[in-house]
Amino acid sequence: xxxxxxxxxxxxxxxxxxxxxxxxxxxxxxxxxxxxxxxxxxxxxxxxxxxxxxxxxxxxxxxxxxxxxxxxxxxxxxxxxxxxxxxxxxxxxxxxxxxxxxxxxxxxxxxxxxxxxxxxxxxxxxxxxxxxxxxxxxxxxxxxxxxxxxxxxxxxxxxxxxxxxxxxxxxxxxxxxxxxxxxxxxxxxxxxxxxxxxxxxxxxxxxxxxxxxxxxxxxxxxxxxxxxxxxxxxxxxxxxxxxxxxxxxxxxxxxxxxxxxxxxxxxxxxxxxxxxxxxxxxxxxxxxxxxxxxxxxxxxxxxxxxxxxxxxxxxxxxxxxxxxxxxxxxxxxxxxxxxxxxxxxxxxxxxxxx
Amino acid sequence: xxxxxxxxxxxxxxxxxxxxxxxxxxxxxxxxxxxxxxxxxxxxxxxxxxxxxxxxxxxxxxxxxxxxxxxxxxxxxxxxxxxxxxxxxxxxxxxxxxxxxxxxxxxxxxxxxxxxxxxxxxxxxxxxxxxxxxxxxxxxxxxxxxxxxxxxxxxxxxxxxxxxxxxxxxxxxxxxxxxxxxxxxxxxxxxxxxxxxxxxxxxxxxxxxxxxxxxxxxxxxxxxxxxxxxxxxxxxxxxxxxxxxxxxxxxxxxxxxxxxxxxxxxxxxxxxxxxxxxxxxxxxxxxxxxxxxxxxxxxxxxxxxxxxxxxxxxxxxxxxxxxxxxxxxxxxxxxxxxxxxxxxxxxxxxxxxx
Numbered sequence: 127x128x129x130x131x132x133x134x135x136x137x138x139x140x141x142x143x144x145x146x147x148x149x150x151x152x153x154x155x156x157x158x159x160x161x162x163x164x165x166x167x168x169x170x171x172x173x174x175x176x177x178x179x180x181x182x183x184x185x186x187x188x189x190x191x192x193x194x195x196x197x198x199x200x201x202x203x204x205x206x207x208x209x210x211x212x213x214x215x216x217x218x219x220x221x222x223x224x225x226x227x228x229x230x231x232x233x234x235x236x237x238x239x240x241x242x243x244x245x246x247x248x249x250x251x252x253x254x255x256x257x258x259x260x261x262x263x264x265x266x267x268x269x270x271x272x273x274x275x276x277x278x279x280x281x282x283x284x285x286x287x288x289x290x291x292x293x294x295x296x297x298x299x300x301x302x303x304x305x306x307x308x309x310x311x312x313x314x315x316x317x318x319x320x321x322x323x324x325x326x327x328x329x330x331x332x333x334x335x336x337x338x339x340x341x342x343x344x345x346x347x348x349x350x351x352x353x354x355x356x357x358x359x360x361x362x363x364x365x366x367x368x369x370x371x372x373x374x375x376x377x378x379x380x381x382x383x384x385x386x387x388x389x390x391x392x393x394x395x396x397x398x399x400x401x402x403x404x405x406x407x408x409x410x411x412x413x414x415x416x417x418x419x420x421x422x423x424x425x426x427x428x429x430x431x432x433x434x435x436x437x438x439x440x441x442x443x444x445x446x447x448x449x450x451x452x453x454x455x456x457x458x459x460x461x462x463x464x465x466x467x468x469x470x471x472x473x474x475x476x477x478x479x480x
Numbered sequence: 481x482x483x484x485x486x487x488x489x490x491x492x493x494x495x496x497x498x499x500x501x502x503x504x505x506x507x508x509x510x511x512x513x514x515x516x517x518x519x520x521x522x523x524x525x526x527x528x529x530x531x532x533x534x535x536x537x538x539x540x541x542x543x544x545x546x547x548x549x550x551x552x553x554x555x556x557x558x559x560x561x562x563x564x565x566x567x568x569x570x571x572x573x574x575x576x577x578x579x580x581x582x583x584x585x586x587x588x589x590x591x592x593x594x595x596x597x598x599x600x601x602x603x604x605x606x607x608x609x610x611x612x613x614x615x616x617x618x619x620x621x622x623x624x625x626x627x628x629x630x631x632x633x634x635x636x637x638x639x640x641x642x643x644x645x646x647x648x649x650x651x652x653x654x655x656x657x658x659x660x661x662x663x664x665x666x667x668x669x670x671x672x673x674x675x676x677x678x679x680x681x682x683x684x685x686x687x688x689x690x691x692x693x694x695x696x697x698x699x700x701x702x703x704x705x706x707x708x709x710x711x712x713x714x715x716x717x718x719x720x721x722x723x724x725x726x727x728x729x730x731x732x733x734x735x736x737x738x739x740x741x742x743x744x745x746x747x748x749x750x751x752x753x754x755x756x757x758x759x760x761x762x763x764x765x766x767x768x769x770x771x772x773x774x775x776x777x778x779x780x781x782x783x784x785x786x787x788x789x790x791x792x793x794x795x796x797x798x799x800x801x802x803x804x805x806x807x808x809x810x811x812x813x814x815x816x817x818x819x820x821x822x823x824x825x826x827x828x829x830x831x832x833x834x
Contacts (some may be wrong), residue, residue, distance in 0.1 A: 129512050136716060138517050147516075148505035151498055158483050159796060162501075162675035162721070163492050167802070199553040199677070200698055203712040207696045233696055316713060321516035323553070323677045323715030342561045342587055344554055358557040359670060361677030362490060363717050367516070442513060448521070 130465035133443030134274055134418060134456040135296065136316040143370040143460075150366060161366055166359050171366075175355055178369035182326055185372060185380055186305040196327040196347070196355045197365045202226065202295045203233075205312040205325060209268065209291055210234035211345045213310070215337045219243050219264045219288070223280070224251040224273040225449065226293060237339075238265070250450075251276040254413040260286045265336070266309070272297035274317075275447040277420030277454060278413045283307060289333050297417045298326070299375060300459055301385045309333045317417070318459045320368030323361045375459065384459050391457045391466045392416040398470045402477050404428060408452060422452040428480055435472045444469075484819035487797030488628055488772060488810040489650065490670040497724040497814075504720060515720055520713050525720075529709055532723035536680055539726060539734055540659040550681040550701070550709045551719045556580065556649045557587075559666040559679060563622065563645055564588035565699045567664070569691045573597050573618040573642070577634070578605040578627040579803065580647060591693075592619070604804075605630040608767040614640045619690070620663070626651035628671075629801040631774030631808060632767045637661060643687050651771050652680070653729060654813055655739045663687045671771070672813045674722030677715045729813065738813050745811045745820045746770040752824045756831050758782060762806060776806040782834060790826045798823075 131138040154161035155170045164171060179195040198204070206229055210218070214237045222228060222245035234240055244258040251273060260267045266289040272279045274296040283290065289309035298313040305311065309330045316322040327347070334348050343349045343357060350357045375384060396414060399407045399421050408420040423429050436444055446452035455469060485492040508515035509524045518525060533549040552558070560583055564572070568591045576582055576599035588594055598612040605627065614621045620643040626633045628650040637644065643663035652667040659665065663684045670676040681701070688702050697703045697711060704711045729738060750768060753761045753775050762774040777783050790798055800806035809823060 131513060131517055133517060133519050136517055136520060136713070139514065144505055144514050144516075148502045151502035151505065158794075159485060160493065160498050162498075163485055163487060163490055165487050165797065166490060166676065199555070199558075199715070201553070201712045204553070204698045207698050229697075233698075236694055236696055314713065321715075321717050322520060322713045323718055340590055342590055343583075344558045344561050344587075358555045359490070359668065359676045361553070361675075361715060361718065363675050364677055364715065440512075443519060 129440045129442040130468045131442045131461065132455045132457070132465070132469070134447065134454060135314075135458075136322050137443075137456055137458050138460045139320070139367070139371060140374045140460045143367060143374055146370050147363070147367045162363055166356065166362055171362060174366050174369055175360060178365055178372060179355060181369065181372035181376060182328065185299060185375060186328065188305055188328060191306055192332060193328055193330050194351050196329065196350050197324045197360055197368065198327055198350060198355075199324060199361055201322070201325055202293055202312060202314045203229065205293065205327065206230040206233040208345050208347065209266075209310065209312070210237040211339070211341055212334065212347050213266050213289070213291070213337060214238040215265050217241065217261075217264045219260050219267045221255065221258070221267070221269040222247065223254055223270050223278060224276045226273065226275075226295070227270045230268060230270070230293065234268075243267075246278075251278065252408055253410045254278050254280050258284075260284055260288065262287055264288050266291050268292070272415050272417055274418050274456070275450060277409045277415045277418045279415035279417065281412070297415070299372075299381060299384070300388050300417060302381050315364055315368050318371075320371050321364050323364035324368060326368070371460075387463065388416050388457065388459065391461065391463055392419060394463070394466050394470060395419050395455060395457070398473050402473050404477055404480065405473060417456060417458060419455045419457065420446060420452060421455075428476065431480070432472075432476050435476055436469065439468055439472050441469060441472065483794045483796040484822045485796045485815065486809045486811070486819070486823070488801065488808060489668075489812075490676050491797075491810055491812050492814045493674070493721070493725060494728045494814045497721060497728055500724050501717070501721045516717055520710065520716055525716060528720050528723055529714060532719055532726060533709060535723065535726035535730060536682065539653060539729060540682065542659055542682065545660055546686060547682055547684050548705050550683065550704050551714055551722065552679045552681055552704060552709075553677070553715055555676070555679055556647055556666060556668045557583065559647065559681065560584040560587040562699050562701065563620075563664065563666070564591040565693070565695055566688065566701050567620050567643070567645070567691060568592040569619050571595065571615075571618045573614050573621045575609065575612070575621070575623040576601065577608055577624050577632060578630045580627065580629075580649070581624045584622060584624070584647065588622070597621075600632075605632065606762055607764045608632050608634050612638075614638055614642065616641055618642050620645050622646070626769050626771055628772050628810070629804060631763045631769045631772045633769035633771065635766070651769070653726075653735060653738070654742050654771060656735050669718055669722050672725075674725050675718050677718035678722060680722070725814075741817065742770050742811065742813065745815065745817055746773060748817070748820050748824060749773050749809060749811070752827050756827050758831055758834065759827060771810060771812060773809045773811065774800060774806060775809075782830065785834070786826075786830050789830055790823065793822055793826050795823060795826065
């Protein structure tokens, strides 16, 4: 019996994806060789990465619209650096909605003038700022669509004339958006896509070539575009497993289907958080994330009892991020509705026995 | 029946490592969770990366000698960049023994004056230059211990007062060396250590902090040292599989044991290349690599017959690198002696029927 896995990332992946990934480690493509011991230039693996790249564009509705999909290394943290290295000439604007935005801002500051258009730091990042102006003379505007740590999610994105860059690490492929409004999207794989070790970058080709600095090969989007995402040896296993997850999602019905499931799951949990007086949500309602629900227990005296109950119920990964504490239930694409029901049952059980 | 896998990288890994890695994708640590869906900050995974880091130092004889082992992302290509970013203040010296050295030189040139002390380009990199002088006023000297493409290997390393940096991607853990002579060693995992997706860096702590430029976090060795190799989410699967391979090597008897096996394997193959008039080695004898044996067929008319024979014998990955052609037999640590015998048998069969 598998656990109910609410881990914030690396996180739950579909059971059939894990099965196929496990088999490929022993015998890939019926060639009597492991996936991880063949050349990355061999046809079977080139097919994998090409399939993964086109599935990513297809699921986002970005095929034939001037975008390229890349599978890079280094996580979103490396994208904080690469976006600035490749796109920041003089000045860029950032929206600060928490830890990850702050880190992106810190790295970009090495390359030009940074304008923090606004921040929700005044209330410990428990909301998404709404009324702000994006300067028109910046090289780009950068935002974080979902804050994994605080549990906030941007429901709307600003209209702007400048290139729009978004870190979607924790909610990509989870909801319908007009992705063609974005010029660059990046996402570490280890939430809705695959294992840690690769980062999806979706880039509109025409935004490149506008900075003056010389860009080292490993930081250059153009170098990877020119080599079809294989400037050097890619992280084979992480790319393959991501391809399997994207196939799984496509077969289910793509983003329109999974968005409905995700809404059901988060509605079920937030309803209980709001109904049950032993719990209190951390984020203002309109900005609550469908991926990461953060909440606290209203009586510290009940904490041990609650922790015992959910662990007994085979629930995993419910502790809040080490920087803020409390609880966090991450409900990524692969988490089944019945796992959320199991958590709700435990919350009601605590209420019953308290 | 597994194939005889002579692939140059990603390459053969020990059968028991593949088995354990495959099982961990389904159920890791008997926790009913996959290795790739648990938090990288959880105790089971922290134990993995700590074990991998200390095994690497132990096998190299570098414990308690002021070195730190890191598991980074981006392959050796990213180390071409990071070494220069972190250590090149004004001037550095490089030995050019082929494609990978040339790429390292290209990336480092962005950060200072590069002195190519010498090169074996005059003879298509078929030897290792021996008599050269390393300037004493450089920030470091960089070399490549084994050239995977051309099949050359440095048997001796120069004595120098300046920090010694070595790309050991394709022969680390394969032979005994006094590793304490090196100040920084790096190696992409996908030869003797694990799957593509992580890079081992062994760094002597006291060489850092001497450049003036500000180093972005993801390129900073110090940032990863400070966070015990987890500045951000590490490539979990690649680190775990590397740990399994290092454990396998330790249990066999470490580098002293595997060096003997590697010498047996390469002696067997090179003896046949020299004996059989249908084949000719590409590299001058004293610089031949024990890892990658490059050779050509003396009669192009026999090429198709030879290719058919080795494929029929379940041999994989014998084609030379796409940039130079010919043949290349890569004999990494996990390749059994009987696989080399299978190749020698095919070479003798070709001679018999020709």
